Amino acid sequence: MSVMVLIGAQWGDEGKGKATDLWGSQVQWVVRYQGGNNAGHTVVLPDGQKFALHLIPSGILSAGTNNVIGNGVVIDPGVLLKELAGLEERGVDTSRLFISADAHLIMPYHVAIDKVTERFLGNSKIGTTGRGIGPAYQDKVARLGVRVQDLLDPSILAQKVEAALHIKNQILVKIYNRKALDPAQIVEEVLAQAEGFKHRIADTRLELAKAAERGDNILLEGSQGTLLDVDHGTYPFVTSSNPTSGGATIGSGLGPTRIDSVVGILKAYTTRVGSGPFPTELEDEWGEYLRQTGGEVGVTTGRLRRCGWFDAVIARYASRVNGITDYFLTKLDVLSSLKEVPVCVAYDVDGVRFDEMPMTQSDIHHAKPIYELLPGWSEDISGARTFEDLPKNAQDYVRRLEVLSGSRISAIGVGPGRDQTIVLHEVFG
Numbered sequence: 349m350s351v352m353v354l355i356g357a358q359w360g361d362e363g364k365g366k367a368t369d370l371w372g373s374q375v376q377w378v379v380r381y382q383g384g385n386n387a388g389h390t391v392v393l394p395d396g397q398k399f400a401l402h403l404i405p406s407g408i409l410s411a412g413t414n415n416v417i418g419n420g421v422v423i424d425p426g427v428l429l430k431e432l433a434g435l436e437e438r439g440v441d442t443s444r445l446f447i448s449a450d451a452h453l454i455m456p457y458h459v460a461i462d463k464v465t466e467r468f469l470g471n472s473k474i475g476t477t478g479r480g481i482g483p484a485y486q487d488k489v490a491r492l493g494v495r496v497q498d499l500l501d502p503s504i505l506a507q508k509v510e511a512a513l514h515i516k517n518q519i520l521v522k523i524y525n526r527k528a529l530d531p532a533q534i535v536e537e538v539l540a541q542a543e544g545f546k547h548r549i550a551d552t553r554l555e556l557a558k559a560a561e562r563g564d565n566i567l568l569e570g571s572q573g574t575l576l577d578v579d580h581g582t583y584p585f586v587t588s589s590n591p592t593s594g595g596a597t598i599g600s601g602l603g604p605t606r607i608d609s610v611v612g613i614l615k616a617y618t619t620r621v622g623s624g625p626f627p628t629e630l631e632d633e634w635g636e637y638l639r640q641t642g643g644e645v646g647v648t649t650g651r652l653r654r655c656g657w658f659d660a661v662i663a664r665y666a667s668r669v670n671g672i673t674d675y676f677l678t679k680l681d682v683l684s685s686l687k688e689v690p691v692c693v694a695y696d697v698d699g700v701r702f703d704e705m706p707m708t709q710s711d712i713h714h715a716k717p718i719y720e721l722l723p724g725w726s727e728d729i730s731g732a733r734t735f736e737d738l739p740k741n742a743q744d745y746v747r748r749l750e751v752l753s754g755s756r757i758s759a760i761g762v763g764p765g766r767d768q769t770i771v772l773h774e775v776f777g
């Protein structure tokens with residue numbers, strides 16, 4: 349048996365959906381442990397069908413796999429129903445989706461506050477997805493949250509929504525000049541929505557402990573990425589949860605000693621959506637080249653992703669804070685036909701060389717990449733299925749990244765399809 353955590357090693361959108369799907373048939377359980385519908389995970393099935401998942405674990409597309417939305421996730425009930433209906437319409441069996449009774453709910457006031465806060469921040473805005481993620485986690489920590497289990501007791505639900513709105517309506521009306529929200533109407537709406545998924549509510553913490561005990565394979569699927577982690581990321585330009593591997597134990601209820609491996613998903617270059625520092629960002633034709641060739645448009649908001657070269661300082665940092673055992677290097681095919689490929693090996697911060705992530709926010713904002721130029725390759729590699737199928741320069745690029753990143757590369761993506769993967773080391777077994 350094996351319990352694996354799969355995390356994004358950069359700023360999200362590294363290809364976590366594809367990686368989860370790849371290993372989905374080898375596991376009995378796939379668990380989302382943090383985030384919510386700020387995520388957009390793309391899966392392309394062998395028959396070419398493309399799915400975009402936001403809240404539901406990517407394992408839903410593997411027949412027979414159990415899927416869990418863990419306690420660490422924040423759930424928008426309307427989004428959940430819509431996503432379930434969309435999958436069912438396309439013939440996907442969703443009967444094996446279970447929802448933690450302790451997961452928190454994103455309520456309409458969280459979405460409203462997310463949007464007005466961003467508007468008021470003006471130039472300092474985070475560039476959130478506007479899905480109510482931050483305000484929902486704020487309420488969780490402030491002990492004002494509404495949990496999935498509250499849907500089972502309408503009077504408790506009403507009390508909690510009233511308590512939350514007691515404060516929030518004042519903020520909405522007096523600070524943001526918005527209309528007050530009616531608690532009774534929200535309760536009615538949410539209770540009606542709950543009818544569509546109540547039967548899925550479970551003590552997922554207990555079920556996962558039993559599964560681990562019997563020797564099932566479990567994959568804990570992170571969303572977002574290491575640099576968007578509220579503790580380890582480029583704060584304050586982060587999301588409001590812990591996508592790093594430590595978050596997997598908190599957000600699933602499986603203890604740390606249960607975890608056998610941590611697989612980091614690492615794009616062969618770098619992208620970011622939203623505001624915040626990004627040392628290797630390219631604001632020239634090369635950034636546009638990567639965006640076009642890599643199809644770098646946000647799955648959730650449709651925003652164009654900011655693009656830049658590979659940053660080994662970040663990869664080393666991700667190896668360290670996540671305890672990465674293996675990397676899955678994705679989108680190597682996007683770099684084909686470049687004469688030379690720059691890779692950032694260190695930063696120059698106001699004349700001082702930093703080989704590791706600077707300690708302060710100001711230094712990260714001032715970091716300029718120090719590049720090493722690696723020779724490119726012109727061959728189309730999308731049909732490669734073994735390491736030997738890759739041109740020599742592509743092999744050398746992978747090997748150099750492995751040395752610079754500090755963890756072995758166990759899989760390489762050469763296209764969006766499940767089969768467009770080169771496996772160097774099996775991660776389960």
Ligand code: GDP
Binds near residue numbers: 681
């Ligand atoms: P996630 O949020 O980490 O799951 O990643 P996204 O789905 O937001 O973005 C990754 C994009 O890259 C998706 O469109 C995937 O289909 C695509 N993709 C994943 N792996 C590869 C790969 O190896 N090569 C190419 N060309 N595309 C890939």
Ligand code: IMO
Binds near residue numbers: 480587
């Ligand atoms: P996946 O799982 C990329 C970014 C937003 C914003 C910041 C905070 O597909 O990799 P939030 O709405 O979470 O409060 O926004 O985080 N962000 C993502 N960027 N991929 C994601 O998810 C993201 N989820 C949030 O753009 O900068």
Ligand code: MG
Binds near residue numbers: 361362388389390647
């Ligand atoms: Mg994504």
